[in-house]
Amino acid sequence: MPTPTLGLIGSGMIGGTLARLAVTAGLDVVLANSRDPHTLAGLVTELGGRARADTPAAAAEAGDLVVAAIPLKAYGRLPADVLAGKTVIDTTNYYPERDGHIGALDGDELTSSELVQRHLPGAHVVKAFNNLGFHQLFTLARPVGTSDRTALPIAGDDANAKQQATELLDVLGYDTVDIGTLADSWRSGPNTALYGFPYLGRPPTGLDADELQHWAAQSPGVPVSARRVKELAEAAVRGPAGASYS
Template sequence: MTQTIGFIGSGSIGGSLARLAVAAGLNVVMSNSRGPETLADLIAELGDRARAATPEEAAKAGDIVVATVPMSAYDKLPADALAEKTVIDTMNYYPERDGHIAELDSAEVTSSELLQRHLAGSRVVKTLHNMDWIRLYSRARPAGAPDRSALPVAGDDPAAKTEVTRLMDVLGYDAVDIGTLADSWRCEPGTPVYVWPYLGKLPEGITKEEAQRWFQEVPGEPVPADGVKELVDQAVRGPVGGSFAALPFWG
């Protein structure tokens, strides 16, 4: 059973997942590109179950490792230290932030397949990426709760998907297996299951400032497994990559 989660990237998504992990009784090893000393406040908040480290140290320490960095930095992840590890990919491709990546723009591969190519010795599983960081923390629920949400999971290694599904259950979410990493485009930015179903409908006629306040305060909506399956099935492959302009928390 997973006892320690390593985090490479400790921003909004990493911080939310670390909080859920600590609350569930797991240990976390946090890292970022700026050095362990920059994580002092987060470690103090997380408490005795958390420590700061370098990305290589976090990779080696984790029973499972969460890669949660901008897509532009995917090839900076320490492949050697992550060998034989199950790696959760929470990364989303936003060309406005990441620059254009030719293999992704052409739909030659999905972003998770590109990551798996870099981490050839690891078992990459795509999940925990299609909710915003606020609801990802606040909408976690115990198993069996009537308002528990589900999240899509994609991966090429069945055992790794099972391992990640068990962790998700501990963190507060059901999982819906949507296939391989090649199928993960069905839950990428711009698809029906990405962010908005868990937020709810944005009120009409509000200003950008009001939308940002709404985003901070709205409790969100539960999306059960059947709802995730329906939304994933509705996905149509179109232009690759997300747009921040489509999100209420941007700008």
């Protein structure tokens, strides 16, 4: 049976972390960014023989599953024609100061993943990997059956695509909690209790904003159970769209 291939469009902090988890789990990866594939030579060398760099369209074509690990403002560059029929895992969050204001999101007419789905009408979008930092995403991964395994939320409109995403997360080291449709995906986004802090643990007291940011970037994180993820998702209250980006 051929080794599954994960296509990664976006190879920054989240995309690079997912690539590391994927090759460790025995998957092949095809990496792409918004620049020339040669700019990923260092990461490809670090990852080893299971990884190669190519264009976004080639990564989309090669991937059995494809992860869009890009800023939301770049969603229009995703190759809709190549991604038709594929499961696309969307990691985006809406940060207006970075992405520019988007009326449909500011007015809660759509979630960011619904916006991505509209751009990719032939694909099956699943929201995942958007609610914790890249460092915690790496350090909290655990094998199947581990007592302190962490759960992550997913959301999507297609049951088969959500099953594919669940299987990928399992291989990469995570349990999953289905929190609903793409319209429900705000429950794991910025300004909710499920975003960031449950996976960080309790910060030291007395930190200023810069110190807190530095601590959060370095914290190994704490496991979050599927039960806790479900509780936080169900109790979520929708606040202002978007969040400050730092």
